[in-house]
Amino acid sequence: MSVDRTRLKELLARETAEAAARNPKSRAAYEAADHLFGRVPMTWMNKNAGAFPRYLAGARGARVTDIDGHTYVDFCLGDTGAMAGHSPEPVAEAIERRYREQGGATAMLPTEDAEWVGAELARRFGLARWSYALTATDANRWAIRLARAVTGRQKILFNSYCYHGSVDESLIVTGPGGRGGVSRPGNVGAPCDVTLTSRVAEFNDLEGLERELAHGDVAAVLMEPALTNIGIVLPEPGYLEGVREITRRHGVLLINDETHTFSAGPGGATAAWSLEPDVLTIGKAIAGGVPAGAYGLSADLADRLLSRGDLDLVDMGGVGGTLAGNALSVAAMRATLEHVLTDDAFTAMSVLAARFERGVADAVAAHGLPWSVSRLGARTEYRFAAPAPRNGTESAAVSDPELEDFLHLWLANRGILMTPFHNMALMCPATTEADVDTHSALFAAALAELAG
Structure with missing residues (x-):
């Protein structure tokens, strides 16, 4: 199956509008940030799917809550900075x-x-x-x-x-x-x-x-x-x-x-x-x-x-x-x-990452997509290419920001946060099998809707 780009654009527009409607406080905070360079504490915080970033209210373990009151299963974990979980x-x-x-x-x-x-x-x-x-x-x-x-x-x-x-x-x-x-x-x-x-x-x-x-x-x-x-x-x-x-x-x-x-x-x-x-x-x-x-x-x-x-x-x-x-x-x-981040914790985190990998691989196979999934211990990532890229130049060449934004927004609007820079998911000691299975089900549903 190849991705229908017209349908992808329509779905991305819908999910962008949904994100704006669900997060009025985050949107207002972003629009009021006149004294910040790029309206955010660090300009990379603008690398978000949607028109503005969600604003943090609090985080604990494998959960993040934004100022609009939405709580997310967090597979981003600060792009590794919170691999121990939030505030252990x-x-x-x-x-x-x-x-x-x-x-x-x-x-x-x-x-x-x-x-x-x-x-x-x-x-x-x-x-x-x-x-x-x-x-x-x-x-x-x-x-x-x-x-x-x-x-x-x-x-x-x-x-x-x-x-x-x-x-x-x-x-x-x-x-x-x-x-x-x-x-x-x-x-x-x-x-x-x-x-x-x-x-x-x-x-x-x-x-x-x-x-x-x-x-x-x-x-x-x-x-x-x-x-x-x-x-x-x-x-x-x-x-x-x-x-x-x-x-x-x-x-x-x-x-x-x-x-x-x-x-x-x-x-x-x-x-x-x-x-x-x-x-x-x-x-x-x-x-x-x-x-x-x-x-x-x-x-x-x-x-x-x-x-x-x-x-x-x-x-x-x-x-x-x-x-x-x-x-x-x-x-x-x-x-x-x-x-x-003990030896035992890494063992458990790697088992969860393997479970995440299987869930993604099964959904990709079910829709016949030419994508791949790679895992590095407690970290898993899916790519829009198969076989997986073998170097950085090949990896950069298969980037698809529009498709990435759709998947990130789809998941975020339903309670899952992925790393904004790419399709990476990281496990922490507080991540559960239920968290992984929730992602697997939502990811499969996203691909089903993308397929029409």
Whole structure:
């Protein structure tokens, strides 16, 4: 079955009107936000199906409630930031204890919690030494600076259509024919031509990686073990092992960004797939919704950096941030890792994600749609292509914003929230089988109406 575009437009218009009628308070709040750039706290909040975003009243566990009084089953979960669920009790208690009872949320002094978190991250991911940031973007920026310092090389290699936050160097995609690199479309205010700082290769392309590293000017490969923000793109057999072999042979550091791929398990894809990066970065999920990030270094790399007397790692050298590693964020990280996103929790979340995957796959098959479903541990995503895209450029090419908006609006108008950037669903410890089955039934109904 192919999608009838005329019918799709009619249904999208109907669901857009329904969303406006159901959410008058959110609409009024949006229209009154004259002092916000783009009318929202962050301009990406405008990436919503419909004419305006829903406004938050509260959230708990796997539920979100808007100011119009509608409660939703939340499969977005802050695009991974709330993978622990919204306001899990152990984290809420730790935050209150640190802020209200103990005080000193930002005192520029270390806490013993920081060592506990570092030891736990080392256990989970295998990297020996850890330091903290407020976001994964900052962790990536600092990892890049350290890689350049220790290698003496200036360029960083990325996968086309990767996502590493707002890191300037990462906004590069492959050029015509999959060779060379060009600035990613829409890049805002680039400080210089991105090809001066970066190289690029397609995900799942070892030949392209080898070709780019042969120039001898790359300090590090910064990559996700599976692409996520352009839609889940899973590694093909032998690809990640090949990346590690090629990077070692060329004297290039390997940095795994596990911010989203943390969904693969308690130690992310790095532990699940026995990977051996030199550096690992992570953020969003590890502090139960409180801003936090971290980067881990191998023992050898940490020792090499600390032995360099010429590097200012203490003051203005570029690896810092007054609020990074603050007592409140670290307390939230400890509570999240110790009590919420446990090994057992990941097992249960992955089972639910597999159930979600089956529900979507069954509905797609029933209507003969040329779509695919991919899963990464507790994260599942459906794509408007079959077979599933094998790299970022292919994934970007099969984007269908109109179809995506229809499905998002259909689900939101009936009590289900999906990630606004793509068709991703994430499970948290509070998600239930009934939540998953509700989505499966509504998704099937949406496809039935689309088919007419």
